[in-house]
Amino acid sequence: MTHAQASGRPRTVYFFGTCIVDLFYPGAGLAGIKLLQSAGVEVVFPDGQSCCGQPAYNSGYLDQARAVAWAQIKLFAKDYPVVVPSGSCAGMMKTHYPGLFRGRPEQAEVEDFVARVYELTQFLVDVLDLELDDLGPPVKVTWHPSCHSMREMGVADQPKRLLHQLSKVELVELPRERECCGFGGTFSVRQPEISAAMVTDKIGAIAGTGADLVLSGDCGCLMNIGGAIEKAGGHARPLHIAEFLWERTHGRR
Amino acid sequence: MSDARTAILGRLRAAEGKTPPPAEHFEVVAPRGWSGEEKIARLRRLMESVHTEFLDARGGDWTALLQDWLAQQGLAGLIYPPDTPLGRRLAGQWSGATPLIPYDRSLAEWKEEFFAQEAAGLTGTQGGIAETGTLILWTDETQPRTLSLVPPVHVALLDVNMLYDTLWQAMREQGWTNAMPTNLLLVSGPSKTADIEQTLAYGVHGPKRLLVVLVEGDPAFS
Amino acid sequence: MAAADFRAKAHDALGNRELRANFRRAMDGLMSKRAMLFADRTEWTALRALGAAVRARSLLRLPELLEQLETRLRDNGIQVHWAETVDDGNAIFKDILSRHGARRVVKGKSMVSEEMGLNHALEAEGIEVIEADLGEYIIQLDHETPSHIIMPAIHKNKQQIARLFSQKIKDAEYTEDVDRLTDLARRVLRRKFAAADAGISGVNAAVAETGTLVLVENEGNGRMCTTVPRLHIAVMGLEKVVERLEEVPPILSLLTRSATGQVITTYVNMISGPRKPGEKDGPEEVHLVILDNGRSRIYADPELRNTLRCIRCGACMNHCPVYTRVGGHSYPGVYPGPIGKILTPQILGLETTGDLPHASSLCNACVEVCPVEIPIASLLVRLRSEGAGKTPHGGAPVKGAGSRRKSQEDWVWRAWALVFRMPLLNRLSNFALTRFGWALPSDSPLLREWMTVRSRPRFARRSLHELVRREGIPHE
Structure with missing residues (x-):
């Protein structure tokens, strides 16, 4: 610091x-x-x-x-x-x-x-105390905080504070958001059934929010969650928060 | 078995830590600076939230109030500790319909009968703890352990001048370390369980009801 | 045996909708109750730091404190026994009970006694052992083991308990009313308390300076077991000692709030001796059995020693996404959840339970709520390392260290380290994966596991390294 x-x-x-x-x-x-x-x-x-x-x-x-x-x-x-x-x-x-x-x-x-x-x-x-100006169309998103960001890095409400700055973005709280998505690196293949149960619950909760996008700050989670949504034919698109913020504030590249 | 003792302690000693012990900061369990009324209110609120009942006998005659209460409950009797100041007071002033039953024998002498009594058991307390809504009970020759355990109703007298903010304060100010009774008990409500579907149910093994009688400055408690 | 067991049992549990619903409901309730009582973060931080300090200090001086405890207990008239193994512990119990001719025993909840298999050992001697905690009583009726260290029957719903009672308790009518079910148990168990020759209990904390055994409970069964029969035998793991009485309040507060979201339990029972002459009740003899069963070996390593801080509150399992889904019966040994994943392999050995430390996503939910700051995730990694024979420093060897070593895995990680240590190799491999990664076969075992519920991960066409160069971002 x-x-x-x-x-x-x-x-x-x-x-x-x-x-x-x-x-x-x-x-x-x-x-x-x-x-x-x-x-x-x-x-x-x-x-x-x-x-x-x-x-x-x-x-x-x-x-x-x-x-x-x-x-x-x-x-x-x-x-x-x-x-x-x-x-x-x-x-x-x-x-x-x-x-x-x-x-x-x-x-x-x-x-x-x-x-x-x-x-x-x-x-x-x-x-940086970054200020954002939303240029994108209205969209509904939900946020998945990763376990390690919260519990090892001590990331608290910073991601949500960024998202709240975006005027046309509706942030829907993900039920049980603090619960692990089941990725855990090798855990997902060493204990595939338990990991599958966890990610299945997670994408169920995401679907329940009706969000168009599920955002996270960790690509491990996104690979897990996104892969499960895709396999299940779900609606929400997984996206890293950085990409989302850049898109919203500068338009698509 | 002393072999086991030697072996276990030997292994532990071989590995014993040489690092300095971490400091302990007890402020978080220290007195809160609550006033007398705050303590009473907090204790009542917490204990009532777990189904404890209260009779406020401050400035009145607790024996008379208790007599009325017992009569309304239709209990078969009041089992009390006869060789205590409060027991003597009770016996001296009792005129109620509810029979008084002295706990004047060893448990073995009347175990069957005692377990079968649909009566209340009366005990004094060594004060209370506001932080958690707790009564402090000492057992000794005059006040048996089972008096607050076996009868379906436990009546406890609590002197409001003996309320502490926290357990830590109570044990220090009462000097427990120098004189622990064979059984020191903290009671914070009637017996309860949540072992079936997290649903609270009262009176699983111990008393189904707990009545706290608040008294103040009664010489029987000094 | 046990490791393969875990996956098989977890498989069954995951497929049992009723069981999963029971656990989910229970864990949700326990988590929210706990959260309410630790809403004041400043207080939580200070109390937890104190709790951790108390436990760490106790462990630092463990042998000394155990000796002091023994001396004080003896001064108070409590007899002390030491057991190296569970068999030794059971033998001590049998011996004491047979000297007293005790045939009927009532027992309060004790996880150490589960660890010992005490009930079976005593029943083999023809001694009747009745579990008196309502949850323990329920599972004893159904010949089960606890699925949770605080709430042993948490895997059952009231319909299942109603059926069980109506089948197993004489003259019991079928009822799903919790008050009536509770009353039914009360009637049966009261007779048992009155008739018992001896009572058995665990210990939540033993105070060295006063020679006091502290027991925490809500039901009153613990008080019955330690008060009504003429003989009381308590049993504890050797780590349960604390030095001073004033260290008990923070431990109690952390324990009850973490476990069940209560500011305090209904009863806190502090036993400092048998009945004195002139007292009308209480046991005439009190014994304490101190069990090692591998704990002194755990103690030998300064990092693993932190396992012994545990005060058995169960918060780690209540917050564990794995436990919540597979339930307590999937785990080998008697301690389920995160604490079980670090404790059981150290007691039973990594040969049979080496997979347990891997059954975690390392999400750290347990670490976050542990009231005595046990670094559970780090200890899981340490045990993974021990299993693979990669012991980092020279503590005492963990039982079964190296037994999970696979040379294939060794080579994978060596190659991995080479690729990620050497920029040139990394660049080559990134190039290959981004261009040709799509051609990797989907039927490799790992990818197959991944793809049961997920689509196949897709490599980007250009790596970030390449994009950075293309965009002209300084890349020194």
């Missing part, structure tokens, strides 16, 4: 795209970058970046997670805030990097990095 706040509005930020965004939802990443740029912030995208290491970490392969994490940290060496369009990947960094490197020579450097990590909507609201 200190880095961004001490200097007020930072001039430059790093963007950490995440592996899921890189391969499946690059549009969400690009929209995040453009939102930052349109707020007058210079965005640097270290080219060597790949993944935060969470998949290996969650599987208990800590050495592999550490190696990949360290490879990222080295690429983000300058004193810029690190903005991540995913509560889960940002949460991995914030909550688990310190433990992964505790008592190791890299510890101080890791802690410096961790202190600079922001989830995208957190950064847009808390640091």
Whole structure:
């Protein structure tokens, strides 16, 4: 927090795209970058970046997670805030990097990095105090907060505050919104039946809202929820909040 | 079995932590600064929300009020602790229709009869706790444990001058650590259960009803 | 055995609509009741920090406190027994009961006694053991085990209980009225209390400085079991001790609010000795059995030790999206839900229960509500790591460490790390996946599992790396 706040509005930020965004939802990443740029912030995208290491970490392969994490940290060496369009990947960094490197020579450097990590909507609201002007047609949306954004990153109402700024967007509360969608990385294939039951309940709740779009800040959730809606022939379209905000405020690319 | 003791403690000791213990901050369970009336109101509200009944005998004669109440309930009797100040007071002043039954034997001597009584059991209290709506009961030679447990109705006398904000305050100010009775009991309502579909039902094993009689400055409680 | 069991049982539970509705309804109710009582976030944060500190301090000085507890209990006239294993624990019970010629025993709710299989052990000796907590009584009638550590019969609805009572209780009429069902149990169990030779109970906290056993309950069955019979035997896991009496209030407050959304339970019973000369009731003898059963091994590791902070409130299962759907009977061992996923593998060993730590989406809902700040998600990851033989640091070995190791998985993660560590490799693989990922076969086992209820994930045609370069965004 200190880095961004001490200097007020930072001039430059790093963007950490995440592996899921890189391969499946690059549009969400690009929209995040453009939102930052349109707020007058210079965005640097270290080219060597790949993944935060969470998949290996969650599987208990800590050495592999550490190696990949360290490879990222080295690429983000300058004193810029690190903005991540995913509560889960940002949460991995914030909550688990310190433990992964505790008592190791890299510890101080890791802690410096961790202190600079922001989830995208957190950064847009808390640091940039972003103001949005809605240019889109009326639409009904619902919001799925990801578990790690809430419980590891401490993202609270920032996404909803952004959505509430959009005059023609009706935000419908998702029943049991705080309950996990059932993704959980390898959980979805290690316990496929339980995961399926969870996502089935989730898309039922989404359908119940009558929303045209289900928005989230995490592409893992969107892949899970969106895949289930598509398979079930549901109505709501899954979309990352960054892409939605960019579309609403700048029209379709 | 001492082998087990040695082995277990040995394993624990081998791993015992050397890190400094985390600090404890008790402010969150410390007194709230409630006035006497606030304490009474809070205790009543919380206890009534779990079906506790109240008789306010402050400034009056609790024995007479209790007599009337018992007569209205049609209970078979009032079992009371005879060797306590309140028991003596009760016996000395009782003129009601409800028979008084002294708990003057060991439980074994009248277990069947005692369990079968459709009577109320009377106990004193060592005060109450406003935060949770709770009565403090001590058991000793004069006040048996089962008196507040087995009869279908429990009547407890509570001196409003002995209300504490929190449990933490009560145990410290009454010096519990130096003199724990064999059985110290906190009672916050009649017996209840929610084991069937989360539906509250009262009187599953212990008393079905709890009547708290509020008194103030009665010498029988000093 | 047990691991495969979990998936099979979860499968059955997921297909049982009545069961799922019972759990959903119950968990929704418990969550909202708890939330109301912790609405003041400042108070919650402070109380939770205190609760966590109390438990952490107790564990830091555990051996010392256990000795102090033993001394104080003995001074108070309570006899103390130590059991390394569940068999030892059961043997101690049998021995005490047989010395007293006790044939009829009433028992209050105790998860440690479930862990020991105490009822079976005593019944094998011809001793009648009656579970007196209404929920426990219900499941005992149906020869079941608890499906929840606080609400053991939570998987049943009142129609099922009505049927059960009408079939199993003599002269009972069929009724779905909860008050009448409760009254029915009252009548049966009162006779049992009056006739019992001995009472058995668990312990919610044991206070070292005063030699006091604290028991929390709503029904009064616990008081009956510990007051009416001549003999009372309590049993606890060795982690239940706290140092000082003043540490009990925060633990109690966190326990009852987290468990059932009550500011306090109807009864809090603090037992500091058997009946004294001149007292008219109370047990003539009180015993405490302290059970290890793997806990001292858990204690040996500073990280895993946090498992032993648990005060058994059940909030983790009430908030668990997995537990809510599969119910308590799907889990091996006696502790279901998130706490079971970290405790059971450490007690029973990862050989048989190594899949349990993986049965979590790591959503952290349990971590958020745990009143003593147990880092459950981190411990799940630690146990996954232990199972795969990737023990990070030299604590005491977890039972069955490395038993889930698969060389195939080792290679997958090694290759993964290589790709994501080496920018060039990553670039190549991204290129390949974005261009040719569509050609990956859909019938690979993992993709098949994914696609049971989801469409196939589609790789983007260009990676974010490529878009960034195309857009001219600085990419140093």
